[in-house]
Amino acid sequence: xxxxxxxxxxxxxxxxxxxxxxxxxxxxxxxxxxxxxxxxxxxxxxxxxxxxxxxxxxxxxxxxxxxxxxxxxxxxxxxxxxxxxxxx
Amino acid sequence: xxxxxxxxxxxxxxxxxxxxxxxxxxxxxxxxxxxxxxxxxxxxxxxxxxxxxxxxxxxxxxxxxxxxxxxxxxxxxxxxxxxxxxxxxxxxxxxxxxxxxxxxxxxxxxxxxxxxxxxxxxxxxxxxxxxxxxxxxxxxxxxxxxxxxxxxxxxxxxxxxxxxxxxxxxxxxxxxxxxxxxxxxxxxxxxxxxxxxxxxxxxxxxxxxxxxxxxxxxxxxxxxxxxxxxxxxxxxxxxxxxxxxxxxxx
Numbered sequence: 640x641x642x643x644x645x646x647x648x649x650x651x652x653x654x655x656x657x658x659x660x661x662x663x664x665x666x667x668x669x670x671x672x673x674x675x676x677x678x679x680x681x682x683x684x685x686x687x688x689x690x691x692x693x694x695x696x697x698x699x700x701x702x703x704x705x706x707x708x709x710x711x712x713x714x715x716x717x718x719x720x721x722x723x724x725x726x727x
Numbered sequence: 728x729x730x731x732x733x734x735x736x737x738x739x740x741x742x743x744x745x746x747x748x749x750x751x752x753x754x755x756x757x758x759x760x761x762x763x764x765x766x767x768x769x770x771x772x773x774x775x776x777x778x779x780x781x782x783x784x785x786x787x788x789x790x791x792x793x794x795x796x797x798x799x800x801x802x803x804x805x806x807x808x809x810x811x812x813x814x815x816x817x818x819x820x821x822x823x824x825x826x827x828x829x830x831x832x833x834x835x836x837x838x839x840x841x842x843x844x845x846x847x848x849x850x851x852x853x854x855x856x857x858x859x860x861x862x863x864x865x866x867x868x869x870x871x872x873x874x875x876x877x878x879x880x881x882x883x884x885x886x887x888x889x890x891x892x893x894x895x896x897x898x899x900x901x902x903x904x905x906x907x908x909x910x911x912x913x914x915x916x917x918x919x920x921x922x923x924x925x926x927x928x929x930x931x932x933x934x935x936x937x938x939x940x941x942x943x944x945x946x947x948x949x950x951x952x953x954x955x956x957x958x959x960x961x962x963x964x965x966x967x968x969x970x971x972x973x974x975x976x977x
Contacts, residue, residue, distance in 0.1 A: 645947060647971040650788050652832035653774035656737045665834035680835045681969075709784065726834070 648682035651691060654705055655679060658714060661724060671720035672700035679722065693719075739776060739827045740764065744820055745799065750887050753806040754853060755817045756792060759828060764798040767791055767831035769838050769860035770942070770970075773800060776827040777812060787812045790857040790944075790970075791831065794864035800828065803887060805853035836942065836970040840865065844872035844940055847933045849923065849953050851879045851945025855887040857970065858944060862892070866899055873901045875933060879923050879949065881910040905931055923949070925956045935961030940968070947971040 648655075648664060655663035664680030675697035682702060685692045690706035695718070704715040742759035749755055772790045779785075789802040807813045820826070838846065838861045846865070848858040855878055865872055876896070880886045886906055896904030907919035907927065919927060933939035941962060943953045950971045957967050 645971070647947075647969070649772070649833055649836060649970055650972065652772070653737060653786075653788065653829060656832060660736065662832070662834040664832070664836075678835060680833070709782070 644687070645683040645685050645694070647680060648678070648684055648693060649680045650684050650686065651693065651705070652680065654691070654712075659722075659724065663722070665726050666723045668702065668722040669720040670695035670698060670700050670702060671718040673698035674720075737829050737832075739829045741825050742800070742828045744822050744824045744826070747820065747822060750803060751885055753817075753885070754803055754887060756801055756803045757816060757820065758799055758801045759826070761798050761800050761828055764800060765831070766795050767800070769794050769864040770836045770857045771831035771833040772857070773802065773828045773830035774832065775802070775812070775816075776829075777815065778827070785812050788832070790860070792856050792859050792863075794860055794867055800830075803853065803856045803859075836944070836968050838864065838940070838942065840868040840870040840872065842940065844874065845933050845937060846872055846874040847939040847941040848874065848876045849879075849932070849941065849943045849945075850877075851923070851949035851953075852881075852885070853887060854943075854945030854949065854970070854972070856944075858942060859888050859892075861942065862895065862902070866895060866902070871901060874903070875931070875939075876902070876904045877923065877927075877931060878904075878906045879945070880906065880908060882908055883913055883916065923953050923956070925959060928953075928956055928960060932957075935963075938963075938966065940966055942968050942970075944970040945972070 652664045666679055667676050668679050669676045683694045683696050690704050693703040700718045702719040703717055706713045740761045740763050742761040745760045746758040772788050774788050776786045791800055792803045793801040804813050804816045806817050850858045865874055892904045909922050912920050943950050950969050954967050954969050958964055
């Protein structure tokens with residue numbers, strides 16, 4: 640488990656909405672490493688890195704990385720196996 | 728409810744500052760008039776984007792402090808030492824200035840009167856902001872949902888919305904307000920004086936068998952400790968909603 644200061648996935652709600660075109664913080668996503676399923680809003684997010692890094696709260700695998708080198712925003716979906724577009 | 732799958736384009740709106748309110752020495756509320764605002768629920772947040780003259784942009788997420796009020800959106804910003812955005816919003820921004828906002832954002836940490844209660848709100852530091860939106864929404868709607876608000880702050884001068892909460896706690900049937908101070912307290916302080924722990928929750932929060940809906944917001948260590956304590960006291964994990972933010976990036 641990571642012990643550095645993290646916030647939760649809600650902080651990326653705006654970016655996720657931009658990417659998926661819908662409110663995503665209450666949608667479930669699956670870690671491609673350990674298979675844990677959590678809502679996107681409850682994933683761990685580290686905003687002190689050069690980009691915003693979303694990690695699995697169960698195994699710390701990197702699920703998604705967002706980097707901004709103006710004017711380009713790059714999204715690396717890393718180990719995010721899947722994400723649901725509808726709330727369960 | 729916000730949990731619909733209808734795609735909604737999230738666009739930046741140009742908002743005008745119509746009022747600023749100094750809440751504490753280190754926190755300020757900013758009332759933004761956002762033409763085209765689509766509405767929001769208590770607990771949701773907005774992204775704020777600032778653009779410097781050279782085109783450099785910085786973006787942050789802030790909780791909304793008020794329930795829906797036409798096209799006005801109020802955020803409360805806590806100063807983050809060495810922050811990039813919060814010092815500007817607190818010290819430089821003036822009435823009449825324009826900044827970009829987009830939202831509302833968030834489908835999980837939200838409350839509306841139809842969700843009922845009883846409602847247990849527990850906030851650490853500026854985690855009070857989305858909880859205040861819930862208190863104001865409950866009062867504004869004339870809802871009879873019982874609410875207990877437990878706020879934690881370092882010292883009395885850091886308590887957000889202190890006067891309003893005290894007043895509402897005294898006036899509104901079914902709303903109780905309690906504050907705890909973790910570092911220092913003035914002489915004669917009648918509130919609590921330690922970090923939120925199991926014993927405090929046992930004594931002052933709704934018991935698990937009252938099946939409250941709990942909202943916990945604050946810095947990550949605070950939220951982890953409170954949520955763990957609530958679950959240890961028998962609260963169902965799905966009735967404990969959390970939002971964590973950090974002292975980083977502000």
